[in-house]
Amino acid sequence: MSGSNTAGGARTALEQGERSRATMMLVLATVGFGVNFWAWSLISPLGGDYGERLDLTGFQQSALVATPVLVGSLGRIPIGALTDRFGAKFMFPLVSVLTIIPVLFIAFVADSFPMMLLGGFFLGLGGTSFAIGVPFVSSWYRVSKRGAALGIFGMGTAGTAISAFTTVPLADSFGRQAPFVLVSVILAVYAVVSYLMLRESPDRPRPAGSFVANTAATMKLGVTWQLAALYALGFGGFVAFSVYLPTYLVNAYGLTGTDASFRTAVFVILAVVARPIGGALSDRIGAIKVLLVSFAATGVFSAIDAIGLPLVPIPTAAFLGMAATLGAASGATFALVGQVAPPNKVGSVTGVVGAAGGLGGFVPPLVMGATYDALGSYTVGYVLLALVAFGMAAFTWGPVRKAALRRAETAAAAPVDPAEPTTGGNTS
Template identity: 60%
Template sequence: MTADAGKATGSPAVALEHHAGAMLTMATVGFAVTFWAWALLSPLGAALTERLGLSSFEQSLVVAVPVIVGSLGRIPVGALTDRLGARRMFPVVALLTVLPVLYLGHVADSLAEFVIGGFFLGLGGTTFAIGVPFVNSWYPPERRGFAIGIFGAGMGGTAISSFTTVQLSKANGFAFPFDLVAVVLVVYAAVAYLTLRDRDDRKVPAGSMLSRLAATLRMPVTLQMSFLYAVAFGGFVAFSVYLPTYLVNAFGLERSDAAVRTAGFVVLAVIMRPVGGWLSDRVDPAKILIVAYTVTTALAAIVAFEPPLVPVGTACFLAMAACLGAGMGAVFALVARLVPADRVGAVTGVVGAAGGLGGFFPPLVMGAVYSATGGYLVGFLLLAATAAGAAVFTWGVAAKRGRTAAE
């Protein structure tokens, strides 16, 4: 009888854990699908250059515009998620992203039109700010680092794009990958609407979106985490967007070969994100960040001098992918420790926006540096200096905040 009573007592907890796992799965799939859409233009950068006669800077602009819009859009989307919940927000954002996807595949045919389409395509990048507060609400504090890391692995949608977009476009015509993504988005929106559920005890914040945003920006932790995520996620986005172009220009690779190598970089970063979250549940996440940024500093300095791609360059890029991935997981493990539950969406929106903005400028800088100097030395040295600054900042500020929160 005691065993039966134990089972009866434990069954609600087991059911809740099972439901949390289902919600995490659906959120991660939604994040991956919308990120797949968000990253459609990057692998086609070289093809668009030939098709439209773009300069290096113009090519960088086309692939970077979705990044900045997807980044800034996370601020209102995160605040709306706190108010409306993920069950409404995920399907709506997925369906709205279909429009620019189809526009880019069938209508756009000039630099201005691709920039306009890319602007609205950025909406697909905002779902990060929907998923983090949603996943946070379903998991206890001691498991949030790993759970958010698993959700963050949905950024592997960029790897799907890197692996498939060029090949599908060559085999079936330019519009085919856009049509495929549009169909997947519609299917996901329907399934998400039927299956996603917000927690019944979810806290809905009071006040207007603008007042809550102002209060969020006044929190010191918001700006501190924004800087750290701008370096980690920004570095990842910058490489996932610009690495194909870099490999073609610096080493003369074929576009398809460069896209596949970039996908390998993305996949490793995606794998390491939940690992960084898992480690942060067991170790002070600030320590994970310090190690990640310090190693990135050294690797960026090595790559700046263009060592042979095989094996040195490849090893450096893959190690940077691992460090940036682990760093992304660690940042949001730290956010989960420091931010009240009813403000996680708003803080995530701002921090996520900072991360995306961190990925917007490096491709433009790399394009400008290459146009001016014919090489990438200055660009990688700037990355090394930024990562070093993040390591010092984490050691001096974020680590102290993390210890205070733990106490």
């Protein structure tokens, strides 16, 4: 009896230790994601300032704030595949250190529109950190807990809010270079800490075959493209608003740059908070339901903003509603990734899906800028967003729901392999 109690106590202590380790890894990954996202978002709050100083058109200003989004999106494909192969312990410090270079380039070298585009191009590297953290966190958590865990990791998008809150005040108080220098120092500190403290899950699946073969195999998966479409609207919508909302509020409502940045930060914070809620709800009631409601509501809120009413109160409420629904949709999408993606391809699938999300954020600012230059109004842009949101709700209920059901039926019929790491490692 005593021996049984001793063994049970040892197992309990071991499980508690594994849960604590998984929690620590989740915190470290979330911080790394947040810091790199902070760097990724540095240009956006100063978009109006750059527009005046460099005498940019509306389209050029949109291109300037959207360029890091494009590169940070496409870069997630190779970074996700490299994470599958080399692990987050190697990739997080590497990406953090490399991101310092464009941050300092923009601060001290870039003095023209082409130079800013060049700096923004390489600044996009910070946005690829998302594709490092998702497979890392997934490997530490069981399938039943991944939605919530990935939702918490997704709160690293708060780096965008930090940028919105701090960049303009720091630049006004200490000079335009100040926020860039601060972020460079924080990136360097995180690179050292992550190198020393990150640990890979013992159940982390290793892909077989070459980088090219694994990427090609990922591209052939139907689930990859379905998830990519969902994330293009969910996260893409969030990114589009987080980078373009300051410019929109200045142009459409005549707000100051500081006021517009603070309002954008509120939007970002609400979306960040909604993301883990979407993930947790997906664990409880299913990701499909969360996505369906989120996209339908986004369409309604977009239609309201298309009317062009005074900013307070109705459009403001609609913007905040969109922040919540887009955040929840982002969390639900990656809850679905953790459930339906092959375990040894989570990083690769994440890279493609994350790229689609970023591309979804790259296009709308350009559309908004072009329509504003041509028509002096943003109405067309919001009408298009509403149509896309309603279409995505229908897509979710149709092909995506059917594919998820087929995947669940296949998994239920398959024999259980105790060595299979689909439960994601060590925590329950």
